[in-house]
Amino acid sequence: MEKKAVLSALTALSQETRLDIFRLLVQAGPEGHSAGAIAEALGVAPATLSFHLSNLTHAGLIVQRRESRSLIYSADYDRMTAVLGFLSENCCGRPANTAARAPVCAPSPEAVNTEDQGEPRHETPARSRRGC
Template identity: 75%
Template structure:
């Protein structure tokens, strides 16, 4: 993955509503969610949601498909994995194989779900 693509993805996620939308879509899995369902779940006005969905789509983080009269959005898991891979490519500055570092740098479920944590999210 190229640095400019990673930067576009991170820039799109650097906004609270867009981050919430993306996390909701990751949770929904490949089947995704309809735009109305996203708006309802996050209490976001349709026009505002449309703006944020457009930003996430332009950054390549989400996919859109039409089912009947509904627009269904889903996270682009390949792109998400690419960004995470880019960020952890040289995990902890080790030159060992990528697999050797992953358990040390993997976030714990508790840390990933807490708003404030006294300890770092990984062992790095």
């Protein structure tokens, strides 16, 4: 994903109402919500909602489809995953796990607490303690 597209997505999400809309649509799943349902759930005026939905659509974070007379909005999970992948690419110097479409950021083996196994706990580097 290009840096410009990531910046557009992050800019769109940097406003409280848009972040709330996006999170609501992520929770809704692929079925999404109508504009009316979003407005009702978040208590947003229709004109204001239209502005925010347009901003999120332009950033590529949500998609809209027509069902009868309603516009249904849903999160674009591929785009969301791409943004998250960009942000965590090469996390802690490790290559991205492209097969899982997720970053490889897990505690290193030396960060595992071995006290439960009767072995003495040893100090680990700060990098291991913070989960990378």
